[in-house]
Each structure stands twice: as structure tokens, then as C-alpha cells.
Amino acid sequence: MISKRVKLSLTAMAATAGLVALNSNMLETKASADTLESIQSQQKTGYLNDGTGWYWFQGGQKYTGFRNYMGAYYYFVNGVRQENSWETEWGLTYYVGNDGRSVQGHYSIGGVAYNFGDNGTFYMRGRSNGYVFDQAAGQWLWMENGSRFTGFRFYMGAYYWFQNGVRQDNQWEYAWGNTYWVGGDGRAAQGLVNIGGKQYYFGNDGTFNMRKNTQFSLNGATYSADGNGVVTRTGSASVQDQMNNFAQSWYGWDHNQQYYLNLLISYESGWNQYAQNGQYFGFFQTTGITDTSVEGQARVGLAYIANRYGNPQNAWGHIRSYGWY
Numbered sequence: 001m002i003s004k005r006v007k008l009s010l011t012a013m014a015a016t017a018g019l020v021a022l023n024s025n026m027l028e029t030k031a032s033a034d035t036l037e038s039i040q041s042q043q044k045t046g047y048l049n050d051g052t053g054w055y056w057f058q059g060g061q062k063y064t065g066f067r068n069y070m071g072a073y074y075y076f077v078n079g080v081r082q083e084n085s086w087e088t089e090w091g092l093t094y095y096v097g098n099d100g101r102s103v104q105g106h107y108s109i110g111g112v113a114y115n116f117g118d119n120g121t122f123y124m125r126g127r128s129n130g131y132v133f134d135q136a137a138g139q140w141l142w143m144e145n146g147s148r149f150t151g152f153r154f155y156m157g158a159y160y161w162f163q164n165g166v167r168q169d170n171q172w173e174y175a176w177g178n179t180y181w182v183g184g185d186g187r188a189a190q191g192l193v194n195i196g197g198k199q200y201y202f203g204n205d206g207t208f209n210m211r212k213n214t215q216f217s218l219n220g221a222t223y224s225a226d227g228n229g230v231v232t233r234t235g236s237a238s239v240q241d242q243m244n245n246f247a248q249s250w251y252g253w254d255h256n257q258q259y260y261l262n263l264l265i266s267y268e269s270g271w272n273q274y275a276q277n278g279q280y281f282g283f284f285q286t287t288g289i290t291d292t293s294v295e296g297q298a299r300v301g302l303a304y305i306a307n308r309y310g311n312p313q314n315a316w317g318h319i320r321s322y323g324w325y
Helices: 036-041 239-251 255-269 294-309 312-322
Strands: 046-049 054-058 065-069 072-077 085-089 092-096 106-109 112-115 130-134 139-144 151-155 158-163 171-175 178-182 192-195 198-201 214-218 221-225 231-236
Touching: 054 065, 054 072, 065 085, 072 085, 072 092, 106 130, 112 130, 130 151, 139 158, 151 171, 158 178, 198 221, 198 231, 214 239, 239 255, 239 294, 255 294, 255 312, 294 312
Parallel strands: none
Antiparallel strands: 046 054, 065 072, 085 092, 106 112, 130 139, 151 158, 171 178, 192 198, 214 221, 221 231
């Protein structure tokens, strides 16, 4: 039988820091064709059966180290394929699973998740952190220092609740003495939300907790939340309440800023929705009003204040100094 020798390329090993630079051409010989004597005498290379079992031979000798075989990297000790074990090579740490293959990605071992990269280098970077796909568990999990996390975490612009690493959907959650709801997409709810045929209010200021025993205004209406958080509509909000609600919801302006906002509108228009002075119109006496509703004027007027003065207090200060803003 004609033997083949393995060509091993370790080019740029220091740069790639791992198995990505290890490449070899493999030869597998059937068990009936080999004996230990023939393998050694012909200096064969590959995953071969010497009559007593399968071993990796390199130049006729049982090999210790990593080798590429049928599209995967395996680690051999004295020719024997290793499984479910940590291995060290080139000053780096690797793990081979129960199929003998070097693992890649995020992988749980003994209850701890590790990051083995995703670029074909396979070495362990450290413990997993963040929202990762655990190869061993076969699911997305939130990990912190390799352990499954329970609690809220901010991810891609929203807050999610994780239980033992698993994202929770459509259920109540409790933290810091407050009550929260996570919807079908896992995101913490905000605003007025219908849950099981009842309405609940979770604020519009980025806090997300369910409100209880309180009254509030929202989009031109007034509401009341009872001790269980169930909300009922109590009436229509005054124009001033609507404006303050827009200021809070859109710009986070608190009661102090709302006080100066009310002074400004009282000064400019006396809260006359249709007040006009030449080209200036409405509550804020601004230009560019195309929607004369309370919300339409609020969008233009509040944006003007925010962009030019930062907040109503600064705008009112300018009026006090110059008589206009």
C-alpha cells in the first residue's frame, strides 16, 4: 500500500493564536489492511486501526496533539482520541466534547459557560458574559461570569427579565419592591397596557414599574390606578394637564420645569389655543403650526424650547430679560 505523509502548516500561529493555522491532509486506512508492524514499517499517517483499536499515527508512531480529521479538530494522547476534557497547546486552553471535537462558541462545562470564539481558533477566551447562544444547552441565555443570570438586564434598547439565564415572556416579574410586566417579545412594558382584559399603567419615564394608588393624565384623559394597579378612566384632562404630560413624556421635564412652561404659555397666549399675532399662532406663539390640536402645537412648541433653550426655565429666563423667546 502506498503511504501518504501529512503536511502540517503552522504558518502565522502566533498571529492566529490557535488551531486556525493548523492544516493537514489525512489518510484513513481500513482495519483489515493494517497491522502495527505495517503501520510502523511504512511510516503511515492518519486515523488507523492497528488490529487492537483506532489510533492517530504520525509517521508510523502514535501521536499526541491536535489533528484535523474529516472537517473537525481532535486531540489525541498517545494516539487515543480524547473526549470531554480540557487540553492545552501553544500556551492556550481548549476543550474537546463528547464527540472528541474541539468546541467553539459559548459552551457550558460543569455548569459554567466559556467563550471559545467563533473564528475557527477554538481556544478559550474566558467565561461567557451577556446574551449568548450556549452550544451545550442549545438555547440563548444571559450569562454573567459564566453563570446563568436572574433579573433585569438592558439589551439592544430594552429591558428584559431573565430567569436562570432564560428570557421570560408574557408574565409578571417582581424586583426592588416593584411590579413589572414583560410582554410577548420579552420587553418590560411601558405606558398603558391591557393585560388579561384589564388596564395597567407602567409610566412613560423609563422606570417601567406598575403604578398603584395614583391618578395620572395621558393623551388628553385622566385615569386612576387602584391598589392592585388596575386602571380606570376618570375623565378628560385639562389642556394644561395635557401639555404637562407631553413635557414629561417627551422630554422628561419634571414639575419644576412644568411650572416655568406654564408661565411661558400664560405669558405668550394666555392658554388661548387659537391666539394669533401676525405670523405667530397658538399656545406658544410660534410659526410653522400645521396641526392646531393641543398635541400638534405641543410638538412644535416644546421642540422649539428644547432645541433653542434646553428647557422651559431657560426659555422663561430669556423672556424675563428680553420680553420674547
